[in-house]
Amino acid sequence: MKQSMPIAVVTLLASTFLSGCASTFKELTEIEPWVKPYERSHLADPIMSMNRNPVASAYTKHVFEAREGARGADGGAGGGCGCN
């Protein structure tokens, strides 16, 4: 039963990605940003990335996971400012 809710959430969000609502989806992806692209130089700096060294981050995550009871949702949520 505990597994069914995340499955439903993921299914709902995935269906938003993949089906119907194409025009709404397009509008959401093209909304006017309040931080303009030319204002993102600081955000594009590698020192603003939670995962700028993937090999070292993956290893550090493994060191803690092997010695702690908790797992998951660590190491930042991907994403970024899309300005490599």
Next chain:
Amino acid sequence: MGAACLLAMPFADAAVLPQDRADAMYHSYEGDGVSIDGPSILLRKQVGDKVSLSANYYVDSISGASIDVRASASEYKEERTETTVGIDYLHNKSLLNLSFTNSSENDFEARSLHLGISQDFFGDLTTLSLDYSRGWDEVGRTGDEDFAEEANRQKYGLGVTQILTKNLIMGLKAENISDSGYLNNPYRFVRFLDESSARGYRFTTEIYPEARTSNAFSVNAIYYLPHRASVYGEARLYSDTWGIDASNVKLGYIHTFGDDWVLDVYVRHYQQDKADFYQDLFARENQFNYMARDKELSTFSNISAGVAVSYEWQFSQTTTIKKSSLNLEFDYMRFDYDDFRNLLDDAPVGEEALFSFSATVLRLYGSIWY
């Protein structure tokens, strides 16, 4: 025996393909009588303007004996090799990631498949990511050819990264993980009182439930400071059906010196409450249906502090190698257990000193971007 393999990490930011790069790392862990070291190599290369391929090769060479082994068995050596291959596909503002990981030891095989999708919204200020991983483990036990068990793992992840201002990025992440099958460590034992034994106790095999479901939620933020520096933080809450509740918090500061030097310092604190079926000492054999004395399931806390130094070389964008860096990272960790006792301490049964240990971690690696 190592823990379950590293579930594949999406080495990616959204809406742009990850940069082509190669990393070669030497890693080393020393603590609690155990030494673990080895290499990790990552290669990533774009194919056309829509696809990026990646491969990671990782080795843990383990030797020594932790407190669990010192109390009930003899020192050992083993090696774990992990290989990951992945592909990223960019379509408009969506990035899809598919990767497969294989982890191999003499007594443990783990395979996992990871699928991720991320999408930018709201003028690329918001990135939504969805992840799904599936893992299959085959568990053996050295010296016991008849021992063969299996476990399955499943993970759902949902993440949001939000640009709040031109200096602040914030992220939220939730992950639900379900395991089923043989989840014990086949080398760990519980101890129970036995007056007929010279020590006053004996060991017997642990018995874990065959299912575990966990939920973890984290929030992180990183803020740009004047003169090219940044400060970042992360907090996580965790709870699972075994009764473990945990939380951790991390704070860090990044400072640059000129264009070439980057210094990163951080502190992290973690604490957890024990699993419902954990006890340091049971009253008798088969006292409960589920019994564990695995210190990772006990009540404990740890604190760690780290420092990382990077030197970067920038080259022209027209040369084959555009940038390179050399990095040295060092962590110190201290673990303090509240209900796991040191059985090597010469004291009456159940009154041995509480266990604690410290560890050091080293990462030395070079990276090139091409």
